[in-house]
Amino acid sequence: MPRTAHRAHASTVGITKFVQKSAAGLLMEKELHTWAARLQNPEHPFVAILGGAKVSDKIGVIQNLMNKVTCSSSAGAWPTPFLRRRARRW
Secondary structure (H helix, E strand, O other): OOOOOOOOOOOOOHHOOOOOOOOOHHHHHHHHHHHHHHHHHOOOOEEEOOOOHHHHHOOOHHHHHHOOEEEEOOOOOHHHHHHHHHHHHO
16 A cells, blocks of 8 residues: 555545556645754744554654654543553552
8 A cells, every 4th residue: 555644545545546657746745845844943832732543653753753842742542551551550
């Protein structure tokens, strides 16, 4: 399956089965440039709100943001394993 910006939806993956060449569009290019600039020289306060379900997908993101953000917040299902582990220590 081709890598996409998010999930395997028909508009990003399904259509690629019917065309010989495909590529990310101009909006994706703009988003990547914007994020790169913001992460290299962030304005403060810089708050990261992370969500989703898979912890394994977040580890690299967290490590990359640790020294850049002013504070962060966790949302969705992915913090649950950490909270369970923490509860066992108390």
